[in-house]
Amino acid sequence: MVVVEEIEEVIPISNPGDHFTEQNLTHIKKLFYEKVGLEANSQRNSQNNSTQLYKRRVPKIIYIPIAAILSLTIVTGAAAAMGVIDLSSILQFLSGDRINILRPVNKTSEDQGIRMQTLGAVRDGSTTEIYVALKDLKEDRVNSSLDVYDFHVSGGRSHNAKLVQYDPAEKTAIIRFLVQGKRLSNRMSVQISSFLLGANKEENYDSGINLSELLSKKQQTEYDTLDPLKDSISGWGGESALELSEQEFIHVLRQDQTHIKLPGINWMYISNIGFVDGKLHIQINPNDEMGRYNHGYFFFTDDQGNKQDIPMNSVSYGSYTKGGTRYGGDYEEYIFDISDISQLNKLQLKGDFTSYDQFVTGNWETTFYLKQDSLSKTGKATLSLNEEIRTEIVVSSLGVTLMGKGINQITPENLQMELYLNDGTSILPKSAFLNIDNNLMKWISPQTIPVNEVNYLMLNGQKVLLQDP
Known part of the structure; x- marks a missing residue:
């Protein structure tokens, strides 16, 4: 059994292939030329030890074997001219089977002395995975703490950007974009408008606030009503975020009725607290300049410091103006499934928060x-719920997609799946399915699925036979 688990940490790059002999590399280099269709006439000159390359373009997509990849550090210039991905920069965290399914892009955009290079991408029917390199050509504004803030990838309904590797010697960060949704076009673009640097984390932060005492002195909680379709709601979070966003209206606390500072955290304060519609609301105002970009969340522990599993949602709303531009998310409100003060007697309010030192803006965009x-x-x-839901299943290199009317009624945690390969081994997903569009759910695999080797899958105890489309 193979248990698939996503890699969360950023992996520093090392220098591959140091132990290869010149003969090894010459042979690998020859394989690379043959695979990409490069006609090379290499003549060693005893005086200057130079190599001359004669190139021609090949219109078809190239898939490069792992042996050939090792030589890319030698022929980077030739590969770039050919439109082949410079895989030497991402080889350290991508397996050979993942690299083999990537389509080369090699589009660049430069602004503010920072270059963005879209290296390669791959997509199936509902998911696109794109790898982008950011390199600072002048200063040190790209480092291992980089967090892409404002970005857009065309196509799909949800997007995610994550730093997966940083090379300090080259001052280069590798970003992976995930785009999900039913309607994906062949013409795509990646745009980054800003990113953050210098993350400082406060984990298991103790607020020191006695909520029972504070709320017992509160006379009456006044609230305002927000219309998700009309008011400035810039984001939702938590376990029931989708359900919350689909409500006709939502009640939130009246703004800035209190001013409770949190020791050691100078970029925000608690601007109101109280019970609304039978749930505990905690409202914060990120009033500092960098507070617009910092983030975090509250949680509760018992008197022994054990984290309590109390359902929580959040909503970002309101707006502010900066430099003539209007921005959303002026207030953040956390909503806990706590209905009475008595439940708070032995609970302590804590949190995990991340603040940043620098905000970098620019305009980096590539289209391919x-x-x-x-x-x-x-x-x-x-699948059986309150009614039978007929589901079409697609297994691709990137994951498993479930499609069908009513599929979004199924809670992802209630789906149990296992893929079985021809050799008898299996792939057991560790992460759950995601609702990514109407009547569409997907499990995204952190490792490439060997589609040709998949025999069948088990879905909630039901054996599903698979065939070529």
Whole structure:
């Protein structure tokens, strides 16, 4: 059994291939030329030890074997001219099978002395995975603490950007973008408008606030009503965020009725607290300049310091103006499933918060064409809820997609799946399915699925036979 688990940490790059002999590398280099269709006439000159390369473009997509990849540090210039991905920079955290399914892009954009290079990408019917390199050509504004803040990737309904590798010698960060949704176009663009640096984390922060005492002195909680369709709501979070966002209206605390400072945290204060609609609301105002970009969340522990599993949602709303531009998310309100003061007697309010030192803006954008990866297997199943839900299943290199009317009624945690390969081994996902669009759910695999080797899958105890589409 193979248990698939996503890598969370940023992996520093090392220097691969130091132990190879010149003969090894010459042979690998030859394989690389053959694979990418590069006609090379290499003649060693005893005086200057130079190599002359004669190139021609090949219109088809290139898939490079792992042996050839090792030589890319030698022929980076030739590879760039060919439109082949410079895989030497991302080899350290991507396996060979993942690299083999990436389509080369090699589009660059430069602004503020920082270069963005879109290296390669791959997409199936509902998910696109894109790898982008950011390199500072002048200063030290790209480092291991980089967090992409304002960005856009065309296509799909949800997006995610994550730093997956940083090379301090090259001052280069590798960002992975995930785009999810049913309607994905062949023409895609990646745009970054800002990023943050210098993350400082306060984990298990003790607020020191006696909530029972504070709330017992509060006379009456006044609230305002927000319309998700009309008012300035810039974000939702928590376990029931989707359900909360679909409500006709939502009640929030009246703004700035209190001013409770948190020791050691100077970028925000608690601006109100109280019970609304049978739930505990805690409202914060990130009033510092960097407070607009800092983030975090509250949670509760018992008197022994053990974290309590209390459901929580959040809503970001309000707006502020800076430099003539209006921004959303002036207030953040946390909503806990706590209905009475008595429940707070032995609970302590704590939090995990992240603040930043620097905010970098610019305009980096690349546009490219990306065809869908056609490698997949399909199957059908019927899931039982209050009614039977007929589900179409697609297994691709990137994950497993479930499609069908009513599929979004199923709680992702209630789906149990396991993929079985021809050799008898299996892949057991550790992460859950995600609701990514109407009537569409997906499990995204952190490792490339060997589609041709998948025999069948088990879904909630039901064996699903798979076939080529």
